[in-house]
Amino acid sequence: MAEELRPDIQAAKDRMSSRIGANREMRKLVEYLWHGEQVTHLVSGAYGGGVGLVVLTDRRMLFLKDGWTSQTVESFPFEKVSSVQWSGGMMMGKIIVFASGNKAEITQVPKPDGKAMVDALNNVLAGAPQPAAPPAPSPAPQPPAPQVPPVPPSFQQAAVPAQDPLGAVPSFELVRALRDRGVVTPDEFAFIAQRL
Numbered sequence: 001m002a003e004e005l006r007p008d009i010q011a012a013k014d015r016m017s018s019r020i021g022a023n024r025e026m027r028k029l030v031e032y033l034w035h036g037e038q039v040t041h042l043v044s045g046a047y048g049g050g051v052g053l054v055v056l057t058d059r060r061m062l063f064l065k066d067g068w069t070s071q072t073v074e075s076f077p078f079e080k081v082s083s084v085q086w087s088g089g090m091m092m093g094k095i096i097v098f099a100s101g102n103k104a105e106i107t108q109v110p111k112p113d114g115k116a117m118v119d120a121l122n123n124v125l126a127g128a129p130q131p132a133a134p135p136a137p138s139p140a141p142q143p144p145a146p147q148v149p150p151v152p153p154s155f156q157q158a159a160v161p162a163q164d165p166l167g168a169v170p171s172f173e174l175v176r177a178l179r180d181r182g183v184v185t186p187d188e189f190a191f192i193a194q195r196l
Contacts (some may be wrong), residue, residue, distance in 0.1 A: 025053035
């Protein structure tokens with residue numbers, strides 16, 4: 001029974017005109033993707049002496065050759081790509097990527113798939129909007145925190161009776177009595193009175 005591909009990979013695979021030499025890479029592709037990365041285009045091609053899979057995601061272009069004895073992975077993150085070109089013949093063509101001062105050529109690329117991938121990547125590089133996963137909703141704005149006057153330092157150390165017979169909430173009369181006895185300073189009294 002065939003393995004099920006992730007929906008974005010399956011959709012890109014369904015748009016391919018030729019899948020020769022890239023089936024193993026399609027099955028293994030999830031292992032090479034970054035967390036949350038979405039595939040938009042797939043095409044077969046040759047790079048570095050092997051035939052593999054060229055992948056365009058929402059973050060980069062990737063060449064993947066996952067053979068039984070060796071693997072080749074070349075990543076071209078969008079921020080490192082300065083330009084990309086398509087050079088096509090009658091049925092096949094090549095993708096030329098200029099990234100970080102280097103030039104990479106991916107050959108034996110089927111013409112309709114390769115041209116579509118290069119066009120999509122050029123749109124990304126030009127800043128055109130791309131169909132992608134919907135963005136995460138932004139959090140709702142939070143109201144500003146209320147401004148609370150600072151607690152006077154002497155109040156932070158004021159002696160409060162351990163057993164308050166009037167309950168946990170001081171009354172105005174209790175605070176005034178504490179002020180009159182000198183336990184609470186006039187500044188502390190004003191602070192507490194404002195709170196009550």
